[in-house]
Amino acid sequence: MICKNCSAILLDGERFCCSCGAAIPADEQPIQPFQAQPETQPSDESPQPGQAKTTSGEYIALLLVVLGICIFAFIAAQLGG
Numbered sequence: 001m002i003c004k005n006c007s008a009i010l011l012d013g014e015r016f017c018c019s020c021g022a023a024i025p026a027d028e029q030p031i032q033p034f035q036a037q038p039e040t041q042p043s044d045e046s047p048q049p050g051q052a053k054t055t056s057g058e059y060i061a062l063l064l065v066v067l068g069i070c071i072f073a074f075i076a077a078q079l080g081g
């Protein structure tokens with residue numbers, strides 16, 4: 001704690017400054033800096049061996065194209081009678 005009048009270093013619980021005699025407010029609290037702890041989440045995404053070369057994205061895209069062709073063919077057949 002530091003006296004606001006003369007900036008003298010005071011002990012905790014001091015009511016009066018020992019240097020200038022100024023009254024110390026009882027609700028004086030030492031200011032503690034806010035310590036933010038960084039949250040580090042390690043991203044351990046290593047490719048696992050043994051998987052197929054074809055990625056899932058390419059497989060899904062191919063599946064969608066085939067599905068679209070099937071739906072188009074089905075609709076065309078329905079319309080054609």
Ligand SMILES: [Zn+2]
Nearest residue numbers: 003006017020
């Ligand atoms: Zn003082």
